[in-house]
Amino acid sequence: MTSRSVDREDPDRLYIVTGGRSRVDEDSIDIVSLIVSECDPTPGMQSEHVKILRMCTNPMAVVEIAAELGLPVSVVKILLCDLLDTGRITARHPTMAPAKTKLPEPDILKQVLLGLENL
């Protein structure tokens, strides 16, 4: 699926998709946070929520969900916050480097190297 430009996206639709919420604690969700469904879709559930629950039976990164849905990352984050709030999904957040230094732990990097060498 190709992503649509939000410039061309009907603002009403974006409003409806996100239930009119404009601000959310997005900082808690990274673009590579891995999302996992914790329940099946239920009747009457918003279609984007249904799609997300179906997609995430195995872990799926926020950016992959955005690409699949053809929605901007920030809109997807709002949808995910709703599902997180109600416990329908869980999120596995990345192990961040300490904020100040910004450099990842040598141990993490060693594992990345191993993985790349085994490609």
Next chain:
Amino acid sequence: MDLKTSDRVTAPLRSTASNGLKIVIVGGFGVGKTTMVRSVSEIRPLSTEEVMTRAGVGIDETAGVRDKTTTTVAFDFGRISLNDQMVLYLFGAPGQQRFWFLWDRLFSGTLGAVVLVDTRRVEDSWYAIDRLEHHGMPFIVARNDFGGPAYRLEDIRKALDLSDDVPLIDCDARERESSKKVLITLVNHLYALSTAQESAR
């Protein structure tokens, strides 16, 4: 097209996957960003976009976008499952100005960056290098060989005003092995920086 790659297009992640990591490939138009992502990714590159509305503009970034209500940036990405837990996401990101307004939101926590350089348009990379330095993001530079003039890497280092401790290598983004080597060079560089920092502590 490589059959092995297309087989894996829809492959879901392992159920044990728990730690997403990021590496960003930046460079000017047509420099080979998507090609590099494709050559090492286990999925066909996907594309998505991010928007920033005026309300979401960070205080220190406001000046640059004050005339716009929204900023939209498209980027593509692929992924590599490194082991049972770790999944590396590779982002191909345009180096244009508005992209950098979204850097913190999209790419905080990124391990490091690769700057792709086309020797026919070296100046396209200046801005990207300047911004990465500004964000304190470690990077390496890879020269993608488009058959332009045969500059020596040393000449390119000079043209980019690149300090000696930033690795600079040749690559062919179309080749999986070559792209793999670029990523390994980056992670080795990060490892050296990180261990030096640990021992200085």
